[in-house]
Amino acid sequence: MTTGRLRVLVAEDNPEILTLLGELLEIERCEVALCSDGASALTRITQEPFDLILSDISMPGVSGLEILDRSSAMTSGIPVVLISGQVDLDTALFALRHGAFDCLLKPFRLDDIRDLVRRVQGLHGLAENGAGERVAKQVGGNGHRPQEILIRKSRALQVIARSGKVFGETHDLGLLMGAILEMAMRGVGAEQGALLIASETKDRLRVASIRGFHDTVRSGDEVGSANELWRLAGLPSEVTPSVIPLTVKGRQIGGMALANRHSEGSFSMADHEMLDIVAQQASIALENLSLYATVESTVFEGMRALAAMLDAKDPYTEGHSLRVAWFAVQICQKMELGNEVEDLVRYAGAMHDIGKIGIPDAILRKEGRLTPEEYERMKEHPVVGWKILAPFSFLQEEAIAVRHHHEWMNGGGYPDGLKGEEAPLPARILSVADAYDAMTTARPYRMPRSHEATIEELRRYAGPQFDPELVDAFASLSPRDLRAPDTGPNHT
Ligand SMILES: [Fe+2]
Numbered sequence: 279m280t281t282g283r284l285r286v287l288v289a290e291d292n293p294e295i296l297t298l299l300g301e302l303l304e305i306e307r308c309e310v311a312l313c314s315d316g317a318s319a320l321t322r323i324t325q326e327p328f329d330l331i332l333s334d335i336s337m338p339g340v341s342g343l344e345i346l347d348r349s350s351a352m353t354s355g356i357p358v359v360l361i362s363g364q365v366d367l368d369t370a371l372f373a374l375r376h377g378a379f380d381c382l383l384k385p386f387r388l389d390d391i392r393d394l395v396r397r398v399q400g401l402h403g404l405a406e407n408g409a410g411e412r413v414a415k416q417v418g419g420n421g422h423r424p425q426e427i428l429i430r431k432s433r434a435l436q437v438i439a440r441s442g443k444v445f446g447e448t449h450d451l452g453l454l455m456g457a458i459l460e461m462a463m464r465g466v467g468a469e470q471g472a473l474l475i476a477s478e479t480k481d482r483l484r485v486a487s488i489r490g491f492h493d494t495v496r497s498g499d500e501v502g503s504a505n506e507l508w509r510l511a512g513l514p515s516e517v518t519p520s521v522i523p524l525t526v527k528g529r530q531i532g533g534m535a536l537a538n539r540h541s542e543g544s545f546s547m548a549d550h551e552m553l554d555i556v557a558q559q560a561s562i563a564l565e566n567l568s569l570y571a572t573v574e575s576t577v578f579e580g581m582r583a584l585a586a587m588l589d590a591k592d593p594y595t596e597g598h599s600l601r602v603a604w605f606a607v608q609i610c611q612k613m614e615l616g617n618e619v620e621d622l623v624r625y626a627g628a629m630h631d632i633g634k635i636g637i638p639d640a641i642l643r644k645e646g647r648l649t650p651e652e653y654e655r656m657k658e659h660p661v662v663g664w665k666i667l668a669p670f671s672f673l674q675e676e677a678i679a680v681r682h683h684h685e686w687m688n689g690g691g692y693p694d695g696l697k698g699e700e701a702p703l704p705a706r707i708l709s710v711a712d713a714y715d716a717m718t719t720a721r722p723y724r725m726p727r728s729h730e731a732t733i734e735e736l737r738r739y740a741g742p743q744f745d746p747e748l749v750d751a752f753a754s755l756s757p758r759d760l761r762a763p764d765t766g767p768n769h770t
Pocket residue numbers: 630631659683684712
């Protein structure tokens with residue numbers, strides 16, 4: 279760098295970006311060589327000395343990664359900066375790990391280029407006009423050395439890359455909120471953070487997730503503003519907190535409030551850029567989650583409606599599925615099995631006979647006994663039901679419970695002849711609930727059994743057919759507990 283001017287080679291296949299980069303670098307008084315493809319860039323590198331190589335990552339033919347690879351073999355320590363057209367984080371991380379000096383994300387501004395030029399000048403130990411001290415201070419904009427900047431950037435990229443993955447995999451709103459806050463705090467090293475969601479009336483902010491407040495403010499509390507939050511937390515006045523808005527479908531739903539009480543002033547520009555990206559990813563995840571919840575409830579409702587329609591086809595079974603769901607939930611509550619199992623049997627119960635959809639009405643509504651062939655046909659319904667539900671990722675466990683609701687403890691049931699606990703617990707619960715409802719409901723050929731007589735019958739088959747523990751729990755429920763709300767006329 280004899281003239282004190284950086285000699286920069288730029289490789290970029292988009293002519294407009296190439297020209298723009300050339301102009302920006304010339305404003306920064308660099309000597310610029312422009313190449314519109316990777317192959318000619320490699321040729322120029324072998325012919326002339328450069329202080330900095332700027333290359334697009336994805337170009338037809340020779341890519342930016344190849345230039346990085348080959349130029350580091352040909353030149354010694356010339357910084358290579360890769361340009362990425364999008365937040366392609368895997369590539370960016372790969373590039374940093376393989377020795378790229380930095381990654382520039384499009385669109386870039388003059389400030390990005392100026393910052394880069396200063397850092398490279400600092401790296402070469404030379405500064406324009408001999409103002410070494412000034413340049414050293416400007417390196418990185420925050421007084422950080424290039425290695426520190428790289429480490430910070432790499433950490434930020436890792437946080438961003440990880441947050442995209444974590445957010446995408448989280449289907450629980452509470453967990454998602456916690457993950458968003460944790461990622462944002464980790465990314466900028468914040469000690470205190472809260473995720474605030476606007477209340478329905480929009481005049482208050484509910485604390486959806488919070489960290490580092492030592493109980494001065496808790497999750498679920500409401501505050502009038504982010505300032506009130508910091509007042510309650512006793513944040514020293516010299517610390518400037520940040521609030522990053524969170525939006526869903528273009529509507530601001532709240533924000534993330536972050537502070538670091540041990541560092542005076544505010545977060546850096548780079549921190550804010552990273553937080554913006556985390557907030558964007560969080561917004562997408564929140565949007566997807568609401569979409570997912572909508573799809574999920576639409577499918578649930580559709581399936582329930584289908585099952586109810588099926589029940590309604592036969593006046594003797596009207597309301598059967600919902601009653602089975604209700605009894606199954608009562609068993610869960612009695613045994614304190616927890617919300618998860620309870621929800622599972624509620625949905626699986628409502629859909630347990632959905633496979634009967636494929637059975638002809640003549641068999642389904644037959645008033646006399648079924649012939650052996652008809653009975654075999656009837657026995658297909660758990661598998662047909664499983665086939666209907668299994669394609670939905672969020673109905674996997676329901677599908678399995680539906681498949682096995684006619685298994686027997688002694689292996690004599692169908693469709694798979696599973697023994698004992700080989701049939702999952704929700705299926706065993708449905709089996710007891712199903713039998714109870716069948717027996718207490720009137721049939722064309724018999725009167726409904728009483729509650730007591732039915733319990734006696736369940737006890738008789740506890741062991742070979744039903745799980746005895748579940749029958750015990752069921753038997754301890756009073757007929758009043760078992761009065762299912764509004765499920766049809768035939769319940770006794
Ligand atoms: Fe069934």
